[in-house]
Amino acid sequence: MTNKRVLYVAGILLSFVALALVGNVYLLSRLNDEPAIKVSSVRALENLIRHRVRSLKPSYLNRNPRFFMYRNRLLRNYKPAPYENASVIWDIVNWWPAENEIYPMYDSSMGQLLSTLSKEPITRAQNSPRGTQLKLVLKLANQQKVIFKPQWYGRDEVIDGPVYGGKDRHNAEIYAFYLAAVLNMRWTPIAVGRKLDLKEIYQKADQELKNTMLVQETSNGTEYCVYGKCHYCTEDEPVCADENNLIEGAIIYLIPGTLSRHRSPWQRTYKDGVRAAWEDDMNYCIPLKDKIDTTRLLDLIDASIFDFLIQNGDRHHYETRGGGLILIDNGKAFGNPNKDFFDVLAPLYQCCILRKTTWDRLLVFSGGTLTDLIDRMTKNDELYPIINKKHKQAVERRLLIVYSVVEYCLDTYGEKILKS
Template sequence: MSLNYAFSFSVFLLALVILNIYFFYTLNTIDRKSPKFNVPNLRFDLTSSVFKDIYEYLNYLPSQYKNKNSKFIKIQKSLVSSFNSSKNDNPASVWDETDKWISNQSLFPHENGVGGKILHALQSSQIALVDNALKGTQLKLLLLIEGKQKVYFKPKRYNLDHVIKGNIYAGFDRHNSEVFAYYLAMVLNFKWIAPSVIRYIHLDKDIVPVATSGLRRTMVKNDNGALCIYGKCFYCKVNETVCPDSKGQVEGAAILFLDKTFKVYKSPWRRSYSSKKMEWETDNDFCTKVRGTLSTKRLLNLIDVAIFDFLIQNGDRHRYEVYKEQIILLDNGKGLGNPLVDELDILAPLYQCCIMASSTWQHLEIISGGSLTETVKILSSFQGHKLATEEHFRAVERRLLKIYATVQYCIGRYGSSKVFKSGF
């Protein structure tokens, strides 16, 4: 009896020690004032358990991920300095600077105020020629502006507060998502993206006089007698036109045309665009197969892109373009659809592979506590346009917390030394 008693007492002491360790860990890691995140209704498939684990980590995130980090102040000041210098007496002269730009860190120069000058030139340069941009699934125009620079123009289809319901890739492209994505990429330090800005174009004054015959053939008058454009593209229809507002203007995103040769690849995590499930949606060991076909550098790049897409909820990146061995963030118009929905499977490359570039993680850690969207607002204010509703800004911050939780999930499974990769 004494032996059994001693054994039972030892087990009791061990349990008591474990409970105390857990208690003190909880006190030091949980922000007790923060609300609980409820796990959404999930399908009972292989992914469900992963999502539940990530939401569990979300509820126990250390407070440092919910507060501002003073290390970001210097970076924010640098970004503000670069984009708060849009005044330029000769907008076309900025293209001389970009033509000479050679770098393995970014597509275009951003330092010394060049970033703001590029956006000012996109927004204000005189238009010399307008044509249909034939490539793509949706209406966009190709502009030739002074300085012989080409620009894509994606017209406005929805008001900012319009909510896109349905599939993650539903609806027309959102012009504001293209511009929001550009500023977001700057804050995230993802410099492989084409500059983009909101621009207003007067249809009768700016487009009609310099329109090609091909563009003119895709113009029709609406019931009010206003000239509208339906364009020429894969999904363009004569009954889905873009018409000017009461001032005769069309609002849209002016996106710098990248006159470069890209290598195009299918994304391993592409969607089927039907009820059919892709392999990555049913196999949580899918990354093991991907590792056998892609370099670690490319895989880390895809994970960066997944993080970027998750923040704006762009679930339409079925392929990706590569320049100088870097993925270019093109076609970001499917973001900002529904601020109430967070499709966590956009992060599949992260939670299935559970690796991340150390430099990416270090930067993500310092844009916490609202600094990310605060900086997007500041930078976009220099061009004088609101890019999203407050609901969308709050949604981006909410999704950033979920990215932190996903990384914590990976650390919990494999340890920091296996998750973070240096030298890439």
């Protein structure tokens, strides 16, 4: 071969190599645009995240100095305050909901509203026709209707089994309200704890509710129970008042306006041994990004963080108001403080995107301040403490997991995962 020919062949070969390289770089950049999750299973990712939690930077473990500014404002805003005329307060409150934001960030009427919810006399009681779990609809003296979810479990009871197991936890509804307020996801109904006199409720009940209540003479006097009217309600499973006729529960604000119900893309099958597509496909979010608009997806990712912290794995459907997601029905939370149901976070780790505002807010409440603050905010609730120490520790443990998942996404795809 002449020198010329050698150069010619080498030139062609080099061009091929160059083309191949450019092609590869292009392919890699395409893959970067489409963040395929590089870990092949939930189990593998969970292991990786658990490892990362152990080496989190001190800023995630210590108090953030920015916290103090939020703390004072939040404590002031949610402190129950005396009121004179409940109707005046409710006139204000019922103007609050704007799209999915149910109440403003700070408003001097919030403290008074919390007092009306826990103190206004109850004038009428009915069964709630909606949902599968026992609830009542109560009318307060100012004509306002609210929902009542009764206590089924003691604070320390551990619910084993699937993440959606057991009956509603009334205290979870209350904690969820305060957590959402702190995280600035003001999309939950306002909820307070209250002890009701079930004898008095019986007297105020309509005939249908009376028919689903039990009034029995016992050696300690008359015992009042209710089993209500709902999919899972049966006479064999009533909730009963104590010897003073008192029954604990959550009083929940009824969100006004039109709500639309949607099936969650991360719905479970609720059948033993039958898995949903998202449970096995770590790339589940890639096609979803084209099907759901980004705002909705970011709402669902915020919701998954919120649900993971409280251990709610039962958001089979979600509701929207004016286009934005609302977090109704938070009762299936705080079942087992010894467990983390990592897959509740699937929307976050499968999509690896997050609102920047959510991320900034989560960072403010590091170092144990999240549960400390909620604890202080709920000090005046009739049912304080709302959750026990083990559940508080679990919330803090899960917050570190959330930090680690977001760190993992940041390391893998960079700052572009944070959306404005």
